[in-house]
Amino acid sequence: MDFYIFIVGALLLFAALDLIVGVSNDAVNFLNSAIGSRVASYRTIIIIAIAGVVIGSVFSSGIMEIARKGIFYPQHFSFEVILIVFLAVMLTDIILLDVFNSLGLPTSTTVSIIFELLGASFMAGILFTISKNEGINEIWKYINFESTNNIVSGIFLSVLIAFTAGAVIQYLCRLLFTFQFEDKLARYGAVFSGVGITSIVYFLLIKGLKGTTLIDKDTNAWIGENTWLILASLAVVCTLILFIVQKVLKVNPLKIVVLAGTFSLAMAFAGNDLVNFVGVPITGLLAYQNWAASGVPAGEYYMDYLAGNDVIVPNYMLLISGIIMGLTIWLSAKAKKVTETEVNLGRQDEGDERFKANAISRSIVNSSLMFSKAFGILIPRSVIKRYENSFEKKKIKEATETHDTPSFDLVRATTNLVIASSIIAWATSEKLPLSTTYVTFMVAMGSSLADKAWGRDSAVYRVAGVLSVIGGWFVTAFIAFTVSALFALILYKGGETATYILIAIVFAFLIVSHLRFNKKEKESKKTKDRLKILANGDMNTVQKYQSLVSSTVSEIATNYNLILEGLIGGDIVKLESANRALIDLEQHGYNVRSQSIKYIKTLSTNDKQTAQAIILSSDFIQDLAQSTKFLSDEALFYIKNLHVISDQEFLSDLKMLDRKMNHFFNLVLVSLEQTADEDIESIRTERDQVRSFINEKLDFQISNINRAKPSTKEGILQTNVFLQSRDIQAVLMRISKMFVKLYETRMNPSALQGE
Template sequence: MDYLLFIVALLLVLAIADLIVGVSNDAVNFLNSAIGSKVTTYRNIILIASAGILAGCFFSSGMMEIARKGIFQPQHFTFDKVMWIFLAVMLADIVLFDIFNALGLPTSTTVSIVFELLGAAAIVGFLFAAEKGEAIGEVMKYINAESTFSIISGIFLSIVIAFTAGVAVQYVVRSAFTFQYENRLKSLGAPFSGMGITVIIYFLLIKGLKGTTLAQADWVGTLNENLVVFILLILVVTTAISFWLQRQFRINPIKIVVIAGTFSLAMAFAGNDLVNFIGVPIAGLVAYQNWAESGVPADALHQDYLATSDVIVPTYMLGIAGLVMALTIWLSAKAKKVTETEISLSKQDEDGSDDRFKPNTVSRRVVKTAMLLGNVFDTVIPRNIKRRYDLSFERDKLRKATQVDQDAPAFDLIRAGTNLVLASILIAWATSLKLPLSTTYVTFMVAMGTSLADRAWGRESAVYRVTGVLSVIGGWFITALFAFSVAAFFAFVIYQGVLATAILLSMVVIYIVISNIKFAHRERRSKKEKSRLSLLEEPDLDVYIRSKNTLVTMIIEASGHYSTILNGIRNGDASAIKKADDELLKLIKYTYKLKRNSLRAIRQLGAADRRSAEVIVHGADLIQDMLQSAKFLSTESLQYIENLHEPLATGFIATLEGLGVKMDKFFTLVINQLNEDDGPNVSLIRKSRNEIREFINTNFGNEIDLIRRKNIGSKQALLQTSIFLQSRDIQAVLFRICKIYGRFEN
């Protein structure tokens, strides 16, 4: 096969891969509001979004200028050089989005394609100029600098505008509806829904149909001439329909807004952002067809054709792309992970901070500054307005709006509707003015702005959420830098010839395979952790029983790891101890979530259940103590073996074996007694505890005498005494757990 034909075929294959990784990231744009508010089932939400994607693909605006000539000047490049640029861009795009998807962070397809084209074209232009002996000053002719600056500045300006608009609009909407919006729905629901649906229809007309073949029809011209009248007519009709549905069938009209908004954003995304994924491969295909017909050598045919000709994507390709995109949002685990990130950062629950984002100095300073500004605004805003707004945030109303139930929505329909309607307005407005923006940046920052206005960023979670938002925004700037540099590097490698290109392709394939294997491993680990926490959220059991089941499960896991550590010490098996050490570290991290979830769970208990609440909180704290003792033992044992210290004496190994047997029996007794319906038999457990404590104390004393009489190394002495001390701490904690549950249940 001809090398250039192979590149064309490879570009088309990469287009499918780019659709998969790109949609996995961009799905958050149109899914997060519907999923976060749980307007309907997840299956129905995906069906609605899939329908929007398929519709948008067939209304696609064709070949976007960015992919063809918006960033670089194709007329200055020969055909082979353009193909190298396109191949570098597609490879860099796939790697970039796979990284962001694995991290669960949303980023922009538009920004990535802009900077990838810029980086690849810049390096190829530089090498091409050097090859022809041109002066350094001539290099800039290969880049469309004016267009690039306009696109970049417009995209990043949209971040500030979207966030500010989100805060301001949600402030007004929440003041009107309050959190208990059912009381205001009768009077405000229909007008709000009518306005929202009207905006969405306008959004579809301006954003969805712009540049399509339908936009050339006569009725579209008539519509544009009478746009104000048409919009007012739609407003009246949709408001009347919403009012009728609300009164006649008791349908919440805001649900219609959220569903329609999800469809419209999915349609606009597919219709306009689709070319971010397939625009470059299609441009490569068109350029190849033109070259094949020309009969001119590839290194002699300049691409005036790409610079001057309008190219439309074939309909069958749009259909294939639509199917791939729809299947991706159904099947992609990474798409769900990106969606979870945005929802966790905007959820109304004050305790719902995303633990992946650790607070730092910047986030703390931002929160402190925001608090100071809040104090300033308090002095400026009229008291009656402030008092009226504060009524929406009374403690009892917030508690009802932020249920701790696992199935509760992350935020209500009011916020979801505002997110979708406001994002639609901003995107439609920018499109009508021919201003470039990123749909990802707009939808994300609107969601963050509305959550801030809803006081979802309380003192409990503000610093974590600010860290998360700053991480996402920082990731956007990294997107630009990464896209430019990686695409430039890939283009440099491809410029070196066929062998270098083959090596690069192999490396990219290997990376993608390894990345997906690691992601699958992390997801399995995450599911295991979620399954532990789910014990605390089983709806069929009361809070006390759920907490107790979780604690017993933790003791069972700790028992297994303790046995592994002792066996590893006896056998000198560092790998087994390392595995137990890693698992104990994960369990300790999990206990922080367990303690937080336990505190949230006891809110479901009544005032008469104070004793139950104390047992739940105390039990979670004790299990953390036990795991920390086991972790200290595993770390010290691992260091001793890995550092190749003296083997332990045969007599101590025998003692260790006896300790393991006794501790295993004690773990089993505790687990069985905690599972008894009438509670643990504390007397029986005390008797067993006394026996094992006597064994530990006797051998610990013998060990001390041995250290005094013989010249045992300090490392060995430290390990051997630590084994007894940490084991004694573990059995003491187990007994205390049984005591608090025994006293309560008996």
């Protein structure tokens, strides 16, 4: 019995862990619209979502239908085998969801739990059948194929419904409001918002209360009989209140709908998805209590109890679950990671695309463009012009707005939330365990498509991203089935020893995953911090880019020094450290170039000097990073493959090169930080000395290759060190020259005309 108590305790602990990893992934479902539209501060959005999750968990019906008998027939399993199935499921679920969280990809907790139960129970059924010496055909009696088929079919049908509803309703809303919706908002805003809140309340409360244990049957029956009266009254009251709020308090009613929708969607999520996280452990606990009272051996006690009784979770357990989910939303960095993926795929403007285009996404976009052209021939020109006017987007005028603009506006955020929460709440009231991830993601993708967010510049990348996420859903099902079946096999055959080892391995995996994720997030934060200088309101644009270039030059100088020291001492640790840093700097160069184009779009057409400074700065950063990275690759390859620098004179030249380049790096950095005190001629003189030294040594190395005939790899390394160093010092000179001259021009504008 002690072993079974341990397993039940482990299941309850895994319930808490599963809530954490599950909500980290599913938080995207109710956060993406509010965060993407920046309707309020991140803190305010999170607090509203937490309130919705906690209240929604209590309003959950609490019937753990999937875990009880939705996927398999528990009456054919003994208590001992049931615990194996449940433990295999929880171990798999925690690992699977944590992997997707670390990758920043939304997946379906509903699909994962279904296929985990299917895989574990299928394997347990085979093993149990063999142990009882029954015929192989008997294994089919364990699986509830009809229920499983209905659940899976319903989930994938919801994908089509959600995408279609998102696209059609958003298209109609955009035609009504347009992207310049301020004028239309004054006329229709209160009515539109009132209808939105009414639909939210209907599906969330009226339909949602249908299965809850918090109200009595008489009250529930009265609500059902007077639904339309309640809705009509609610619509009128909401519209009047929002009209007053809009006219008197000057508050955008769409903001209220988005915040209310965030609360409602979080509440609907908790009601629908709670079963995915705590259903299996709590069902295991109740099964244990039933078995313990029977006095029958665990291997002989069959689970008729689970087949014939509703497994209803006490309200206090639901509340505890809600609190854990709320804390996770507040604290989880992985939840933010997953949310970023969905928001970026649906954002209205162009920018850095996370996903790469592929042949399938290009084919889909090409086919859509051809269809659009063919369809356009049949539509009158006047209709097309009106349509294009409705979908004309706002022009961004201020450069400062490019850093923190919303990914999409309040009209789309409202559509996303109202449609998604309505579909999910309705499904919950009908006891249908649809995937909240699938619904919210496909609604968001449908509405972004209707909004023309996927233009020619971004369509192939966005479609590739959507295909990657959807592909991940199928991968979820396959991995969930396979891994849970494998774990069930290990637990069944390995007994207590295998159970302890497997649990220890899962905990070790979670610890390692957490450490790796934190390391990646620190690196990601460093990348973002490099661009923070561009948001500094106390500096003009040229100063921002000068500071950005200065910090990059400083990092390049550090890593250049590491490369030469690594070569001189054969130190692979230094070389690998420099190589990792330069990979980040190379990506930083691409990010700066992308940001630079956005900046130039916002400048006055007469401000050519600033535009030139911006584009040249990004080009300098890329050139420096690429040249140093190329040198790093050569050096790392040479030392990593155990090659030795045999030429002592070359080693001596490396030390001298390191000193001269270090001095020149410092001189350029001083010119960038104290531009007013610098004279370009003194910098040029120092540059000439460094360049002469490099050219002299390069000529010597070329002659030495002909004379001493070193190995090909050593010859390549020797020449490349000087070639790349020459490129680096040339870029450094151009950087210093440009910013010193820009400073002189700002101080003396007539100097530019006199040249």
